[in-house]
Amino acid sequence: SxxxxxxxxxxxxxxxxxxxxxxxxxxxxxxxxxxxRQAAGRGLQLLFYSVGIGQISSEVPQNLSASRxxxxxxxxxxxxxxxxxxxxxxxxxxVAGNATPLHFGNGTRLTVT
Amino acid sequence: GxxxxxxxxxxTLSEEAFLTINCTYTATGYPSLFWYVQYxxxxxxxxxxxxxxxxxxxxxxxxxxxxxxxxSFHLEKGSVQVSDSAVYFCALVNTGNQxxxxxxxxxxxxx
Numbered sequence: 533s534x535x536x537x538x539x540x541x542x543x544x545x546x547x548x549x550x551x552x553x554x555x556x557x558x559x560x561x562x563x564x565x566x567x568x569r570q571a572a573g574r575g576l577q578l579l580f581y582s583v584g585i586g587q588i589s590s591e592v593p594q595n596l597s598a599s600r601x602x603x604x605x606x607x608x609x610x611x612x613x614x615x616x617x618x619x620x621x622x623x624x625x626x627v628a629g630n631a632t633p634l635h636f637g638n639g640t641r642l643t644v645t
Numbered sequence: 646g647x648x649x650x651x652x653x654x655x656x657t658l659s660e661e662a663f664l665t666i667n668c669t670y671t672a673t674g675y676p677s678l679f680w681y682v683q684y685x686x687x688x689x690x691x692x693x694x695x696x697x698x699x700x701x702x703x704x705x706x707x708x709x710x711x712x713x714x715x716x717s718f719h720l721e722k723g724s725v726q727v728s729d730s731a732v733y734f735c736a737l738v739n740t741g742n743q744x745x746x747x748x749x750x751x752x753x754x755x756x
Binding site (some may be wrong): 538564566575576578581583609622624626628630631632633634635636637638639641 | 676679681686687688689690691694696734736738739740742743744746747748749756
């Protein structure tokens with residue numbers, strides 16, 4: 533069966549520090565991969581999605597970036613965090629090529645202080 | 646473009662009450678529709694899905710029917726429990742593998 537791992541679960545970082553959140557998927561090949569952000573009490577905002585290694589689409593201009601160095605690995609990064617980057621970050625995957633459901637990780641709670 | 650509109654919350658119900666959370670969508674073609682549930686501090690879990698018109702998705706006592714004529718996918722449960730307290734998201738995916746989510750509806754069930 534397929535599983536998705538996302539870490540860390542919580543993170544407190546000072547303004548201006550770098551960020552690296554990692555997500556890996558097991559049990560499937562060539563998945564579509566997604567990063568979402570959920571601000572407190574708000575809905576989901578799509579940040580990035582990827583249909584293959586090295587292929588990243590950005591939905592919202594910001595100081596975040598994403599990379600997909602391996603087929604089932606998706607990394608969210610920032611060189612310098614802003615206070616407004618605080619939120620709940622969710623990684624998700626879906627089967628490529630079909631209108632199948634998204635499967636989410638457990639999320640990372642990021643607090644920028 | 647495609648979009649999902651979901652009823653505003655929060656919703657507070659007594660245990661064993663009937664639940665309806667409205668969801669309507671705008672999409673070209675024939676999207677697949679989903680309901681997700683998010684418990685506090687966790688990621689979203691798929692609750693149920695429907696892939697074509699008149700399909701009924703069901704899981705854990707929740708149901709939703711894909712109504713193309715009214716472009717709706719309302720979530721219902723006949724008797725809610727305290728453990729159903731969570732945030733519920735309606736979503737669709739179309740041929741481009743782009744997912745569109747509603748803003749979420751917070752449900753609190755009180756004993």
